[in-house]
Amino acid sequence: MVRIRFGYWWWALPAVIAMAAAHYGATAVGGFFAFTDWKGLGDFTFVGLDNFRRVFADPKMLTALVNTLVLAAGFVVGTNGIGLLLALGLNRGVRSRYLLRTLLFMPVVLSPLAVSYLWRFIFDFHGPLNSLLESIGREDLRRIWLADPTFSLWVVMFVMVWQGAGIAVVVYLAGLTAVSIEVEEAAVLDGAGTWSRFRHIVLPALRPAITISLTLTIIQGLRAFDQIFALTGGGPAGATETMATQVYKQAFTLGNFGFGAAMALVLTLVILAFTIIQQSALRRREN
Amino acid sequence: MARHVTRPGRRWLSAAVAVSGALTLLAGCSSEDESTGAATSISLVASFSGEGESPAQQMAQAYETETGVHIEVRNVPPDSYDQVVRTELQGGSGADIIGATPGALFPTSVGPLVAAGMLAPVTDPAVAKGILPGSEHLYTYDGKVYAAPTSIVATGLVVNDQALRSAGVTSVPTTFEGLLDSCESTTGDTALVGIAGSNPSSTAVLVAELAANHVYAEDRDWNQKRAAGEVTFADSKGWQQVFEVIEDMVSAGCFQDGAAGIGFDQLITDLVSGSTATVPIPSLAAASIKRAAPDVEVSIHAFPPAEGSTGLLVAGPSFGYAINAAANPSHQEAAQKFASWLADPANAQIVAEAEGGVPLSVVNGDASKVPDYYVPVADAIVAGDMMYLPSYDWDNPEVAAAMGTGVQSLMTGQGTGKEALQAMDAAWQSG
Numbered sequence: 001m002v003r004i005r006f007g008y009w010w011w012a013l014p015a016v017i018a019m020a021a022a023h024y025g026a027t028a029v030g031g032f033f034a035f036t037d038w039k040g041l042g043d044f045t046f047v048g049l050d051n052f053r054r055v056f057a058d059p060k061m062l063t064a065l066v067n068t069l070v071l072a073a074g075f076v077v078g079t080n081g082i083g084l085l086l087a088l089g090l091n092r093g094v095r096s097r098y099l100l101r102t103l104l105f106m107p108v109v110l111s112p113l114a115v116s117y118l119w120r121f122i123f124d125f126h127g128p129l130n131s132l133l134e135s136i137g138r139e140d141l142r143r144i145w146l147a148d149p150t151f152s153l154w155v156v157m158f159v160m161v162w163q164g165a166g167i168a169v170v171v172y173l174a175g176l177t178a179v180s181i182e183v184e185e186a187a188v189l190d191g192a193g194t195w196s197r198f199r200h201i202v203l204p205a206l207r208p209a210i211t212i213s214l215t216l217t218i219i220q221g222l223r224a225f226d227q228i229f230a231l232t233g234g235g236p237a238g239a240t241e242t243m244a245t246q247v248y249k250q251a252f253t254l255g256n257f258g259f260g261a262a263m264a265l266v267l268t269l270v271i272l273a274f275t276i277i278q279q280s281a282l283r284r285r286e287n
Numbered sequence: 288m289a290r291h292v293t294r295p296g297r298r299w300l301s302a303a304v305a306v307s308g309a310l311t312l313l314a315g316c317s318s319e320d321e322s323t324g325a326a327t328s329i330s331l332v333a334s335f336s337g338e339g340e341s342p343a344q345q346m347a348q349a350y351e352t353e354t355g356v357h358i359e360v361r362n363v364p365p366d367s368y369d370q371v372v373r374t375e376l377q378g379g380s381g382a383d384i385i386g387a388t389p390g391a392l393f394p395t396s397v398g399p400l401v402a403a404g405m406l407a408p409v410t411d412p413a414v415a416k417g418i419l420p421g422s423e424h425l426y427t428y429d430g431k432v433y434a435a436p437t438s439i440v441a442t443g444l445v446v447n448d449q450a451l452r453s454a455g456v457t458s459v460p461t462t463f464e465g466l467l468d469s470c471e472s473t474t475g476d477t478a479l480v481g482i483a484g485s486n487p488s489s490t491a492v493l494v495a496e497l498a499a500n501h502v503y504a505e506d507r508d509w510n511q512k513r514a515a516g517e518v519t520f521a522d523s524k525g526w527q528q529v530f531e532v533i534e535d536m537v538s539a540g541c542f543q544d545g546a547a548g549i550g551f552d553q554l555i556t557d558l559v560s561g562s563t564a565t566v567p568i569p570s571l572a573a574a575s576i577k578r579a580a581p582d583v584e585v586s587i588h589a590f591p592p593a594e595g596s597t598g599l600l601v602a603g604p605s606f607g608y609a610i611n612a613a614a615n616p617s618h619q620e621a622a623q624k625f626a627s628w629l630a631d632p633a634n635a636q637i638v639a640e641a642e643g644g645v646p647l648s649v650v651n652g653d654a655s656k657v658p659d660y661y662v663p664v665a666d667a668i669v670a671g672d673m674m675y676l677p678s679y680d681w682d683n684p685e686v687a688a689a690m691g692t693g694v695q696s697l698m699t700g701q702g703t704g705k706e707a708l709q710a711m712d713a714a715w716q717s718g
Contacts, residue, residue: 039394039399039403040373040374040377040394041373041376041377041394041399041400041403041405042377042402042403042404042405043403054717124545124548124553125544125545125548125549126544126545144545144547144548145548146485146548147484147485147545147547147548147695147698147699148548148699149699149700149701232485233485233486235485235487235692235695236484236485236547236548236695236696236698236699236701237692237693237695237696237699237701237702238692239699239701249688252369252370253369253370253684253688254394254684254685254688255369255373255393255394255399255684256685
């Protein structure tokens with residue numbers, strides 16, 4: 001019988017402490033400042049829940065919260081929908097699937113800022129998109145895409161989905177390896193159609209992959225910052241402002257560190273709540 | 288197995304040799320003169336992004352040539368300047384000399400840094416004397432001066448004269464009505480007025496210039512009244528006119544196509560290339576253009592006031608150098624000497640040339656020292672008939688942000704001028 005020696009577990013203690021200090025310690029300190037009026041310099045005083053009251057009373061913050069949820073929802077639906085379709089298409093059969101997989105994954109490894117600046121150039125009023133519309137005689141469709149209050153949020157969402165879909169493709173491709181070819185072939189022989197096979201064979205096998213992909217994309221969608229910052233900066237006039245961009249502006253541009261920390265805490269709780277709801281909903285369905 | 292055993296005495300000796308060697312090396316790199324204890328090298332942080340030497344580096348070079356004291360200049364891009372400087376100061380690793388804007392508007396303006404106890408007073412009375420009349424309060428707190436101003440920057444219309452002529456406009460309009468007429472009659476693809484609509488800081492500059500004409504020309508103490516709660520933005524006739532004027536400019540087609548989505552870099556490119564003839568912007572941009580593209584004819588003009596009314600030029604130092612209270616005493620002393628050097632009228636020309644501004648000594652002084660591209664506003668500057676950027680008096684950056692965003696919402700149809708002014712009042716109350 002192999003005897004497990006007591007003491008192995010604490011060998012990991014230094015790493016656990018370092019990680020806790022770096023992750024949770026820093027978050028706790030940030031959380032502490034959410035209850036102060038600290039401006040990022042000098043002294044501060046405790047203001048209780050004032051910062052949180054301000055978060056929920058300010059109409060700008062409400063707009064930012066709504067935008068955050070809309071962007072996250074669009075991002076989750078877009079990346080997972082497109083990711084799943086592409087994964088199904090590239091799973092078997094296509095000769096160039098390995099090359100296509102690489103190409104589809106490529107945007108994921110690129111810097112979100114670099115990608116966004118590229119798209120910003122494309123969506124510029126004098127950029128290629130409007131030039132293309134003009135060249136095909138659809139001048140009426142030309143617009144200031146990134147400063148149009150109706151379209152700017154959708155443009156940001158499009159860029160986010162374009163860059164994020166690759167990760168969903170990879171997760172779903174990994175999940176599709178669990179689908180048995182024999183079972184699918186048996187289903188074909190039994191006369192099951194494409195939809196029926198997808199619904200009753202592929203989808204159940206993909207559930208773990210769906211759980212992972214949804215969790216990742218919800219978190220990514222709710223905390224989106226880089227693309228918004230590079231494309232619109234939250235404009236025009238707050239039309240694409242999200243909680244993450246507001247946290248940055250309040251804490252680092254306007255010097256309201258305490259208020260920014262309160263917003264960051266609220267954002268963290270929103271992400272936590274959505275992740276828990278989504279996890280428990282999917283787990284219930286799996287059971 | 289044989290083991291090499293080091294005796295404790297030898298180990299200590301080795302350690303002592305290593306430490307003394309390190310100390311000798313460090314002494315060689317010391318920033319202080321060994322005999323006098325005076326600092327021979329100090330550090331300075333300033334906001335700058337661009338190619339070539341920054342104004343601070345040029346000043347530092349001139350200072351080193353004259354005094355032998357080296358200034359290690361660190362340029363930080365404007366969009367991260369506040370954050371970087373605050374973090375360094377809070378962590379106790381700030382530069383000896385800190386570039387700070389006058390007043391209280393930004394997190395690294397003189398006021399907030401003094402309030403946080405980060406700055407040491409500038410002791411040379413010559414520095415206080417060099418501050419332009421009417422703007423002393425932007426540098427002075429509790430009777431002590433905390434920053435040495437540099438040169439005068441005019442915030443007006445920077446004009447590409449060639450582009451203006453090619454647009455069919457023979458001279459810069461002197462009245463707002465003339466400007467509107469010119470907007471409607473411009474020929475070709477050149478826009479008369481360029482604006483970086485996606486950048487609230489840029490749109491805020493336009494508002495500040497209009498506010499100078501419509502609000503502060505009549506009442507220079509308007510900010511003090513706002514602080515006392517005697518007036519509000521939304522109820523002020525002058526402030527209402529500011530946003531009405533912007534609506535008129537939008538209607539007259541003054542701004543370039545797609546202005547609401549233009550960024551600052553694109554704006555400058557458009558001005559240099561001539562696709563935009565004029566841009567409401569601080570005159571430092573004109574200086575940069577002169578350096579980068581000497582063939583482009585640029586000039587600086589005051590924003591034209593309404594017919595029959597007197598305008599007010601927005602001009603004054605936009606930058607000052609302050610001393611880090613946490614710097615070691617010898618470095619503080621050296622920083623005080625640098626502040627005195629800045630305040631010396633004999634050096635005003637050097638400072639102005641480095642910055643692309645007008646020497647402070649020009650006010651009530653020698654007009655010949657005004658750079659040629661400042662000539663259209665020279666009389667006002669020499670006579671001291673000007674006002675610093677009005678927002679320097681505000682102690683909440685959210686007011687200025689609401690001002691800039693207000694223009695953006697006006698241009699995109701998301702809001703009205705009245706709503707913009709109400710947002711400015713709300714931001715004022717929250718500060």
